[in-house]
Structure formats: structure tokens, C-alpha cells
Amino acid sequence: MNKFFLFLLLISSSVILKAQTQSKGPLDKKTFNVEIFKEGKKKPLDSDELKFNLGKFKSKYFSDWGFTKASTYRVTSVDSTSENKIYSWTVETTSDIKETMTWTGTINGEDIEGTSQIVNAKGETKYSFTFNGKLKGKPEKK
Numbered sequence: 580m581n582k583f584f585l586f587l588l589l590i591s592s593s594v595i596l597k598a599q600t601q602s603k604g605p606l607d608k609k610t611f612n613v614e615i616f617k618e619g620k621k622k623p624l625d626s627d628e629l630k631f632n633l634g635k636f637k638s639k640y641f642s643d644w645g646f647t648k649a650s651t652y653r654v655t656s657v658d659s660t661s662e663n664k665i666y667s668w669t670v671e672t673t674s675d676i677k678e679t680m681t682w683t684g685t686i687n688g689e690d691i692e693g694t695s696q697i698v699n700a701k702g703e704t705k706y707s708f709t710f711n712g713k714l715k716g717k718p719e720k721k
Contacts, residue, residue: 606631613712636670645674663688689714
């Protein structure tokens with residue numbers, strides 16, 4: 580019986596430690612206000628808020644499209660040779676109806692830009708987008 584309780588204690592301790600040490604990424608605690616453009620359009624589709632936190636990425640606007648869960652982002656390269664570090668990143672999110680949205684972007688200081696596309700369950704591209712914007716709280720350049 581004591582071995583059973585010791586086993587439960589070890590299991591619960593590891594779960595608590597894992598919850599406390601969630602992976603963090605270099606883009607964490609950054610939120611960007613962006614404009615989303617449908618491919619080929621000059622007028623923005625809408626504005627969005629892109630959040631990076633605890634190694635995860637979430638789009639506020641596309642939550643309404645069914646992409647409600649934050650997904651793990653991956654930094655694919657870091658260029659530290661310029662004044663600002665330039666991060667290239669990618670993330671794949673899945674909607675409630677099993678569509679996939681792939682984001683690829685670059686962050687240069689306070690600026691962000693990139694592309695995204697939504698692919699249906701059959702592998703067909705439904706929509707393609709571009710986006711650009713600024714770190715939240717920073718004024719736009721005129």
C-alpha cells in the first residue's frame with residue numbers, strides 16, 4: 580500500500596513539474612498588431628493580433644474561423660548580424676473542422692511580416708494571405 584502512494588506521489592510531482600516548466604521560445608511575451616491581406620488584394624481583409632507566449636502562437640482574428648487553440652511555433656533561423664535580431668518562424672494550426680493553417684513569418688525588431696494559408700482536409704488550398712504589422716504598443720511609421 581505504501582508503494583502505491585509513493586508511486587502516486589512521484590507521478591503527481593512529475594505532472595506538476597512539467598506544468599511549471601512549459602517550454603519557452605525567443606518570441607515569447609510578444610504581441611503584434613497586423614493587417615491581414617487576402618492574396619492579390621491591396622485592401623486589408625481585417626486586422627489581427629498575433630501572440631507568442633510559452634512557446635505557442637495564437638491568432639485572435641482566425642479564432643473566429645475555428646483556429647481556437649494555440650499551437651507550438653518554431654524559430655527556423657536567427658540573424659544576429661544586423662542591428663536588430665531577425666527571427667524567421669513558422670507554425671501550423673488546426674481548426675475545429677480539421678483545416679490546417681500554416682504561418683511563416685519574419686520579425687525584425689518591432690516589425691513583423693509573412694504569409695499564411697488555409698488548406699482543407701483534402702489538401703486543397705482554400706485561402707492564402709499576407710500580413711504585416713508592428714509590436715503591440717508601438718506607433719506605426721508614417
